[in-house]
Amino acid sequence: MNYFINQYKISTNQEICSIKLPSSKSESNRLLIMNALSDGKIAIDNLSSARDTQTLIRLLKNEKELDKFDVLDAGTAMRFLTAYFGVATKKEVVLTGTDRMQKRPIGILVNALKSIGAEISYENEEGYPPLRIKPFQKQISSEISIPGNISSQYISALLMIAPSLPQGLEINIEPPVFSKPYIDMTLGLMQLSGIQFAQNDDEIIIKPQSYQKSTQSVESDWSASSYWFSIIAQSEIGKKVLLKGLKSKSFQGDNVIKEISANFGVSYKFEKTGLLLEKISPSENSLLQLDFKKCPDLAQTVLPCAAALKIDLEMTGLESLRIKETDRISALQNELSKFNCKLTEPEKGIWKLDSSNFTPKEGIEIETYEDHRMAMGFAPLALKTGIQIKEIEVVNKSYPSFWKDLESFGFELIEQ
Numbered sequence: 001m002n003y004f005i006n007q008y009k010i011s012t013n014q015e016i017c018s019i020k021l022p023s024s025k026s027e028s029n030r031l032l033i034m035n036a037l038s039d040g041k042i043a044i045d046n047l048s049s050a051r052d053t054q055t056l057i058r059l060l061k062n063e064k065e066l067d068k069f070d071v072l073d074a075g076t077a078m079r080f081l082t083a084y085f086g087v088a089t090k091k092e093v094v095l096t097g098t099d100r101m102q103k104r105p106i107g108i109l110v111n112a113l114k115s116i117g118a119e120i121s122y123e124n125e126e127g128y129p130p131l132r133i134k135p136f137q138k139q140i141s142s143e144i145s146i147p148g149n150i151s152s153q154y155i156s157a158l159l160m161i162a163p164s165l166p167q168g169l170e171i172n173i174e175p176p177v178f179s180k181p182y183i184d185m186t187l188g189l190m191q192l193s194g195i196q197f198a199q200n201d202d203e204i205i206i207k208p209q210s211y212q213k214s215t216q217s218v219e220s221d222w223s224a225s226s227y228w229f230s231i232i233a234q235s236e237i238g239k240k241v242l243l244k245g246l247k248s249k250s251f252q253g254d255n256v257i258k259e260i261s262a263n264f265g266v267s268y269k270f271e272k273t274g275l276l277l278e279k280i281s282p283s284e285n286s287l288l289q290l291d292f293k294k295c296p297d298l299a300q301t302v303l304p305c306a307a308a309l310k311i312d313l314e315m316t317g318l319e320s321l322r323i324k325e326t327d328r329i330s331a332l333q334n335e336l337s338k339f340n341c342k343l344t345e346p347e348k349g350i351w352k353l354d355s356s357n358f359t360p361k362e363g364i365e366i367e368t369y370e371d372h373r374m375a376m377g378f379a380p381l382a383l384k385t386g387i388q389i390k391e392i393e394v395v396n397k398s399y400p401s402f403w404k405d406l407e408s409f410g411f412e413l414i415e416q
């Protein structure tokens, strides 16, 4: 199904719209794996409604009955379950996912697990899911060296299983390290669940130990909040929104969206129930330099937003976007070009967005490439002109109530 989103109608109602964001799928999926590794010692409040989390809940709940586990398009579920089954399954299992998941690399994680004694083989193409995983027999090494520049999810997966291994693990992450806040999130949540570790630079040492009984509460999702920063950035001065459940102290690195959006004239204030955003000034910069190395999921929010505000961007840290839900670089290039904006890589690793010719044309059709963030990142451009978003169900991966929330803010959505 597609949606035509009409220009948002300026409301005369002065009440501040309040949005209940989904909980973080990253935090939820880590806590679910830690809970499974600890035989249910971790009680989790406020698990995410995201499909990625609901899929993991379902698979873990039916672990005893299933032989084949389909994570659909959930990257964290794929990577975390590979490590979990690698050391914890009692029977042979197959782990698979969507066609796209079968093109997202996993060889680095599989090699690391095999080097400590896991028995994992590829069903089809070497280095990619589906995987066949046999019960773990014996730990043959406790040292792992792993590249940090492909996906931090491999490292998070290994960290979570480390305490359960007879010899623990010493993980050396080879720089450069991408998506580092996600590694810190894993360690932070493990620490809250009673795990101790030593860390020097890029080496992390975890001795054998048990997860402790605890109750953890999942914060709202900062990546999901980013679409609201973009909406407020593109609204008239004085427009506000309250995003419930966001906290000033967070494990989520995507909370850097609040600093990035200051460049777009958006202010924020933490209130008792969440975060209040307000458009306070026009955006003054005509060129911004941004590094997405620590926050790759924000790229699809920030680029369309900057384009609409006619701010040029010079960017680094976009490398990992090519192996996510889709090749996000190509997807952004295609869709931004529909607004006469150009995304280029003039020098290896340095990206430029030329927003100077941004032209909103009524009815532009946005392809979403089976990627939730393409739909949500481009939807705020409906503030400039009516646009059509294709395959709207994609948002269910991380933010199932996205369209309903847009409507409650004042957007008009017409089914096509």
Ligand SMILES: O=C(O)C1=C[C@@H](OP(=O)(O)O)[C@@H](O)[C@H](O)C1
Residues within 6 Å of the ligand: 025, 026, 027, 076, 150, 151, 152, 153, 156, 178, 179, 182, 296, 297, 320
């Ligand atoms: O660990 C996590 O929860 C995530 C890590 C990031 O992936 P990479 O480490 O592959 O960049 C991020 O893009 C993804 O949405 C969630």
Ligand SMILES: C=C(OP(=O)(O)O)C(=O)O
Residues within 6 Å of the ligand: 073, 074, 075, 076, 077, 297, 324, 325, 373, 398
């Ligand atoms: C990249 C993402 O998720 P995953 O890698 O877990 O599929 C995302 O949510 O943007």
